Amino acid sequence: MNVQTRNAPVVAKANSNRLMTADGDIHPGRNPGDMAPFLEKKWQDHLATFGSRLRQAYQKGPAYPKSQPYASRRDSYPPDGGRPGSSLPFMQQQLLDPNHCVLGILNATGDNGQAFQNREFGTAMCQAMNRWLVAEWTGKEKRLKASLVVPFEDTDAAVAEIEKYAGHKDFVQILMLNRTSEPPGQKRYWKVYEAAAAAGLPIGVHAFGFGGYPVTAGGWPSYYIEDMVGHAQSCQAFLTSFLIEGVFERIPETKLVLIESGFAWAPPLAWRLDKLWRRLKEETPHLTRAPSETMRESVWFTTQPMEESPTREHVMDAIEWLGWDRLLFATDYPHWDYDDPDHVLPVPVAEATKRDFFLNNALKLYRQPMPVPAA
Amino acid sequence: MNAIPNGAIDCDLHPAAPSIKALHPYLSDHWREASVLRGMDELESIAYPSNSPLSARPDWRPAKGKPGASLDMMRQQALAPFGTRIGICNPLYGVQLLFSEDMALGFARAVNDWLAKEWLDAEPRLRGSIVVPMQNTEFAVEEIERCAADRRFVQVLLLVAGDTPLGRRHYWPIYEAAQRHGLAVGIHAGSTYRHPVTPLGWPSYYTEDYAAQASAFQSALTSLICEGVFSKFPDLKVVLLESGFTWLPAHIWRLSKFWKGLRMEIPWVDRHPMEIVRDNIRLSLQPVDGPPDASAMTRLMEHMESDELLLFSTDYPHWQFDGDAALPDGLSAELVRKITVDNPLATYSRLTERPA
Numbered sequence: 001m002n003v004q005t006r007n008a009p010v011v012a013k014a015n016s017n018r019l020m021t022a023d024g025d026i027h028p029g030r031n032p033g034d035m036a037p038f039l040e041k042k043w044q045d046h047l048a049t050f051g052s053r054l055r056q057a058y059q060k061g062p063a064y065p066k067s068q069p070y071a072s073r074r075d076s077y078p079p080d081g082g083r084p085g086s087s088l089p090f091m092q093q094q095l096l097d098p099n100h101c102v103l104g105i106l107n108a109t110g111d112n113g114q115a116f117q118n119r120e121f122g123t124a125m126c127q128a129m130n131r132w133l134v135a136e137w138t139g140k141e142k143r144l145k146a147s148l149v150v151p152f153e154d155t156d157a158a159v160a161e162i163e164k165y166a167g168h169k170d171f172v173q174i175l176m177l178n179r180t181s182e183p184p185g186q187k188r189y190w191k192v193y194e195a196a197a198a199a200g201l202p203i204g205v206h207a208f209g210f211g212g213y214p215v216t217a218g219g220w221p222s223y224y225i226e227d228m229v230g231h232a233q234s235c236q237a238f239l240t241s242f243l244i245e246g247v248f249e250r251i252p253e254t255k256l257v258l259i260e261s262g263f264a265w266a267p268p269l270a271w272r273l274d275k276l277w278r279r280l281k282e283e284t285p286h287l288t289r290a291p292s293e294t295m296r297e298s299v300w301f302t303t304q305p306m307e308e309s310p311t312r313e314h315v316m317d318a319i320e321w322l323g324w325d326r327l328l329f330a331t332d333y334p335h336w337d338y339d340d341p342d343h344v345l346p347v348p349v350a351e352a353t354k355r356d357f358f359l360n361n362a363l364k365l366y367r368q369p370m371p372v373p374a375a
Numbered sequence: 376m377n378a379i380p381n382g383a384i385d386c387d388l389h390p391a392a393p394s395i396k397a398l399h400p401y402l403s404d405h406w407r408e409a410s411v412l413r414g415m416d417e418l419e420s421i422a423y424p425s426n427s428p429l430s431a432r433p434d435w436r437p438a439k440g441k442p443g444a445s446l447d448m449m450r451q452q453a454l455a456p457f458g459t460r461i462g463i464c465n466p467l468y469g470v471q472l473l474f475s476e477d478m479a480l481g482f483a484r485a486v487n488d489w490l491a492k493e494w495l496d497a498e499p500r501l502r503g504s505i506v507v508p509m510q511n512t513e514f515a516v517e518e519i520e521r522c523a524a525d526r527r528f529v530q531v532l533l534l535v536a537g538d539t540p541l542g543r544r545h546y547w548p549i550y551e552a553a554q555r556h557g558l559a560v561g562i563h564a565g566s567t568y569r570h571p572v573t574p575l576g577w578p579s580y581y582t583e584d585y586a587a588q589a590s591a592f593q594s595a596l597t598s599l600i601c602e603g604v605f606s607k608f609p610d611l612k613v614v615l616l617e618s619g620f621t622w623l624p625a626h627i628w629r630l631s632k633f634w635k636g637l638r639m640e641i642p643w644v645d646r647h648p649m650e651i652v653r654d655n656i657r658l659s660l661q662p663v664d665g666p667p668d669a670s671a672m673t674r675l676m677e678h679m680e681s682d683e684l685l686l687f688s689t690d691y692p693h694w695q696f697d698g699d700a701a702l703p704d705g706l707s708a709e710l711v712r713k714i715t716v717d718n719p720l721a722t723y724s725r726l727t728e729r730p731a
Contacts (some may be wrong), residue, residue, distance in 0.1 A: 067636070067637055067639070067640065178575075179574055179575060180575050180576070181575075181576065182575065182576045182577075183573060183575050183576050183577070183578045183579065183583070184575065185579075186579060211574070211575055211576065213570065213571055213573075213574055213575065213576055214570045214574065215574045215594075216536075216540055216570075216574065216591070216594035216595075216597075216598070217535075217536040217566060217570060217571070217572045217573065217574070217587060217590065217591035217594060218535065218536040218537055218538075218539065218540045218541060218566075218570070218591060218594060218595055218598070219537070219538055219539040219540055219569070219570055220539070220540070221540045221542075221594070221597070221598055221601070222540070222542075222543065222598075222601070222602060223601050223637075223640055223641060224637060224640055225597075225601055225630075225633050225634065225637040225640055225641060226540075226594075226597050226598060226601055228633050228637070229597050229629055229630050229633055230574065230594060230597070232593070232626070232629055233574060233590040233593055233594055234573075234574045234575065236587075236589075236590050237573035237574060237575050237578075237583075237587060237590060238575060240573075240578070240583050240586050240587070241573070241575065241578060241579075241583065244578070244579075244580050244582050244583050244586075245579060245580075262625070262629050264624075264625035264628055264629070265622060265625045265626065265629070267625075267666070268589075268619070268621040268622040268625060268664060269586075269589075269622070271621060271664045271665055271666055271667075272586055272589060272619060272621075272622075272662075272664035273582075273586055275662070275664055276429075276582050276585055276586055277582065279428050279429060279694065280427070280428060280429065280581065280582045280585075282428075283580055283581055283582055284580060284582060305629070305632055305633070306632075307625060307628035307629050307632065308628055308631070308632045309624065309628045309678065310628075310631070310647065310649050310680060311677075311678075311680070314624065314628075314674075314677070314678045315628060317671075317674050317675075317678065318624075318625060321666065321671065336636070337633075337636055
């Protein structure tokens, strides 16, 4: 979603010359029955009988009702039927082609097994998701790559899934959710990160998740808007845990990508953590340098939903403080708060910077070749 | 370094109760006896481990006893060096953390009476905040009504993280009482620890606990705005104390983007969140979680979209800065004047009352 801010009309689209883009956050949709060929019969039966049972109140649907069905754009329903994002041809037509997208990262979120209370069932569902992603998406469209869905609350099972797919060209990242059941920098998760590092894969952390704790330090809020805004606070806790537990010191190859939770909060967080670290160093002797230095080298952020400042250029300061090389453009297609590449940058920026923002940063991080433009 | 103009108003001082025994004269017979018979410990929150380098500046620690417990030391260390004309006392003795609402009311009364007698009576430069038992809204309102007649109380004091988000409607009688009495609502860092300090569970390190306070403030501000507190109480001033402030612009950018997309869910929020902040939210200066260079701080001040948001504070006796460097670099002299004098006076209406 990009809303025109009040104080300065846009005279020209910031990206009107139609650069190639990489899209760091695309959601492939599933229709009822789509998973059947990929999930063992016993788990299909289990799902039918008991449901997926997350750490939340309702059997189906989110505890905070979304603003529209499937949280999706009302124009994203495939003309031949099915849910938003569930048709590859329509995704190609509506998203990949018009955005000149040459690299799209699929994040199969939703009821994907990662946060099922029954961990054995969750592992089976994660495995099914990965089979489905290859069979129905990345195997059919070479512009698309996927994040590997791993049951990260079950360390051994997550490590096994990572090792199974290590070196598979279609998976370029490990998928986690930002509401874990314990602070994610803690020791019980380290083997997952070691496996990711060994496979040369970044850890992508998408908004949502069902850790079971209130989504604010002061309890459960009332509204969907608070749940959505709250992903920035969850991600601050996620990143703080990674930095202060010393995950990057212990596993130096670790690369962390925070997806759909904003980025403008990161510089103030870094300033705060640096100040605390200097003052409280004796508590964290395992840290070898300032948290901001680690963040500057090992953490990336997808841009959607791009923060929008009342005075247009202010958000550009936040990007400068963070570093342009930290940002990965993303649309969040087909969700309602989609960011449009034509409007996402509030003011014009230099051509080379734009190319990094829309494409090169992602190609480098995900180790993908520069595509040759069609003649 | 910026000079502090004459007549600064320090909006976050922490007088410490030397011990639970010091409150005994102010407790009812019942609670005094209960505290003795039951062998109650000190009600010191884990938010400030007693010997942590953040909990008191080394040069502000007394040879014995608790930092912040001596009025004379506060005069010498906090009031005199900054030329402070008025200092607002925010006691952090952990009465809000108790589970029994009756006990919480008993101890809140004691803290307020102790503050009035031993600090406000003894030092005319000091003003107070009313500690209320958030465990029970009726009790909290009752305590506000009891203390509000004493015009030296200028604010109601809450902790940022409790049972439920601070915008929730069941707290609104507290905001109604505050507005009616011309009291600001001060929300201070700290938790009742009913929930983990992060949405991802309990972190390992104190460093994370303190870092998480800023996120707790972000969530509380979201709640206050989205629930419509300021649509209902347009004259209410909410002061975020020891919150940090450098996160504010980015947070409002995100909140306002979602407000544009989701305002049908909260139709009573009929203004841009930045406008609500400008009218109703203030933040204490310390801690300054600032950028390494002054020019970035100058830019950040522009991102705040108003020079009326910040209120001078030292956070005495907590460590937030060394020496007398209470003001960060990068502020104009005019802004310093606003932060140290004008903004606190405009926020706390009781500060400009003529003595009765």
